[in-house]
Amino acid sequence: MRINSPRMTVIYNACNKASRSLIRDFGEIEKLQVSTKGPGDFVTASDKRTEKIVIEELLKAHPDYGILSEEVGVINKENKDHRWIIDPIDGTFNFLNGIPHFAISIGYEEKGEIVCGMIFDPIKNETFFAEKGTGAFFNNSRIRVTKKNKLINCALATGGPKSDSPRKENIFEEYTKISRVVDAPIRKFGSAALGLAYVAAGRFDAYWEWELNYWDVAAGMVILKEAGGYIEFLEPGAPTSNKRNVIATNSNIHEELKGLLIKKNIE
Secondary structure (H helix, E strand, C coil), rough: CCCCCCCHHHHHHHHHHHHHHHHHCCHHHHCCCCEECCCEEEEEEHHHHHHHHHHHHHHCCCCCEEEEEECCEECCCCCEEEEEEEEEEEHHHHHHHHCCCCCEEEEECCCCCCEHHHEEEECCCCCEEEEECCEEECCCECCCCCCCCCCCCCCCEEECCCCCCCCHHHHHHHHHHHHHHHHHCCCEEECCCHHHHHHHCCCCCEEEEEEEHHHHHHHHHHHHHCCCCCEEECCCHHHHHHEEEEEEECCCCHHHHHHHHHHHHHH
């Protein structure tokens, strides 16, 4: 692993330690306690356990740093200049159904900007990471986005919306329209973090999803940018929420895909 900075080392150690219990839990899915937070939102005992381990490791290294995490919310909220952004299991629905496509996502925010991050897939043992100005990496290899400049034959992926989304009724129309234009099926994998990581690594040419939380995309933002990609947040998200609509691409096809996705073109 080409991890040369203290902060990236802290993130990697937190991911590595948390992944041990996560892998064990994945092998015993039927024994997990599962509850719901809302329509389409699940939380398992493993989410909480993974988050606890990650937070303990991060606070051990920097006790005064702020933390924004999916389950516990905000820690050390007075420190807004140095903050960890955590999603303990991005792809919980996959996880609790025995589908090996989920990840631990940790980003580090400094004065409002994500400057480094890691997306760790414990089942496949795949690590995507980047630090501002140093490039993006997959395990030991440098990664770059694809160079495709036409949507035709591009590998496109998406996610959502959840069952309580105001976009739910027209989402199939959206998929059908874009699939028809690009003459290819659209993939839906169930993890926004890995979706962004896959664009950065050239596995996908683009990924979009509506109404994502900050912790879903924080680490992926810096990884994608350092790989030469482009990410944009469209407004507004869901009513009365802080969620955002996200388009992430190799940059070459960004405007073309955005033109298909903006609301006036899909209603």
